[in-house]
Amino acid sequence: MNCHETRDLFSAKADDLLTTEQRAALDGHLQGCADCSREWERFRQTVSLLHSVQEGRAPAGFASRVIEAARREPWHRRLLRGVFLPLHVRLPLEATALVLVATVAIFLYRQTPELQRAAEAPRSGVVAPTSEAPAKSADLEQAQGYGQTAAAPQAPAPAEERQGALQEAKERDQFARKQEAAPAPAEPPAAAGRRDAARELQKPAAPQRSELKGAARAQGPFHLMGLLRPMSPATLDTQLNDLVKQAGGILVRDADRVGPGSIVEVVIPRDAYPRLEAGLRQIGDFTIETRAKAFPGQVRIGLRIAQ
């Protein structure tokens, strides 16, 4: 080890960071080199003097001033600190706020019927009149025929179908205005549709027959209105019932038994209408009074039984 290498290790020696080998080599050199030995002694004294310097003391009242200054932090810094909270604080806060907002929203929704109707309107307005699928059960047909939401599980209608449905609804409404027995509603059709849909949504999934009857009367507009003069009034009820059943439709009576002076409602699939008309002509003298330009998938027919 030469003098240069030896002096390079002075700091490490002073801090006791030398390995055993380095220490042995350095000490060996110092014993044989007077210059390096003298330099080491001065170096050691310098470091010792540095270590003897006392730590300065902060002025009196310094801590109080700092703490006070931290308390008086400007408002914009406090605001920024609040906005940019660390994630471990911010996430639970945001989650709690979200739950609270959702709870309040659900509570308000349940307490406000208007909100429920507004939320349900788009569903009922579009889907109900577009039902083109053949009926699989009388109940399903009934629900679909009355423009209700039973069609909801079906796939959404294509644009043309939707447009056709709207056209049908428009025509049905115009037709209804002409009906003597069922005056047109004073409110706009869209509003009426929304109201009907809302009313229907509140019904059970499989409505009772009597409820359907009431709903049928409330609808008002028929796609076809006709007058039937039965050849045999005594068997009219049975004949009419069998005919509608065979056509795959339903019959809504306004009395326990159909007879002269009754007004009945028949709902059948559009395809079954020719068969129904033919059957009616066999039962008696059937005259069409009013008829829509086009029938929807489920045709609602008002049938007056002549006296």
Next chain:
Amino acid sequence: MQRELSPSRAVQPGDRAPDDPSLVEALRRGEPEAFERLVLAYQHRIFSIALRILGDRGDAEEVAQEVFLRVHRSVREFRGEAKLSTWLYAITSRLCLNRLKAPGRGRRAGEQALARVANGHPNPGTTLEAGEMKAALHRAIAELDEERRIVVVLRDLHGLAYEEIAAALELPLNTVRSRLHRARMELKERLERFWS
């Protein structure tokens, strides 16, 4: 309104302030009590480092106060990868260097200020020669290059480990070693007359 702090809680010069993890957690939670504990524990050390580096008590007090306020503002971002004390020394060193490099602050002003610090606070009971030696030492420290001065202040005046200095100054360990060695050798040369 300023509040007098309990003397019993004051930290004496030379004490090593504890790196208490619970203190860091309490600071993150924004507990005023925790910040008070931090200031009381580190005030003398931070002020002293700033004083030895800057050489002016007014400057040192301003820097030390800014160090604590920065900690107060940003402790939530402190990840705890380094020790709290290392973080404090890093902020102190950076602020001191910024102040030294500030326009209008000449090297000479710092040296003169450091000389005033040395001369203005003689250690009672020491001999004249010892007093002179200390004053000479402070002057010599003031005349060191800033980079060397910071290292020697942190290591020899405040007892930080090499690794702590490297972390605080974001320097390689070997750079810290070499700067410290050169600083000590330079000081030895400047104090040559006292060794003969």
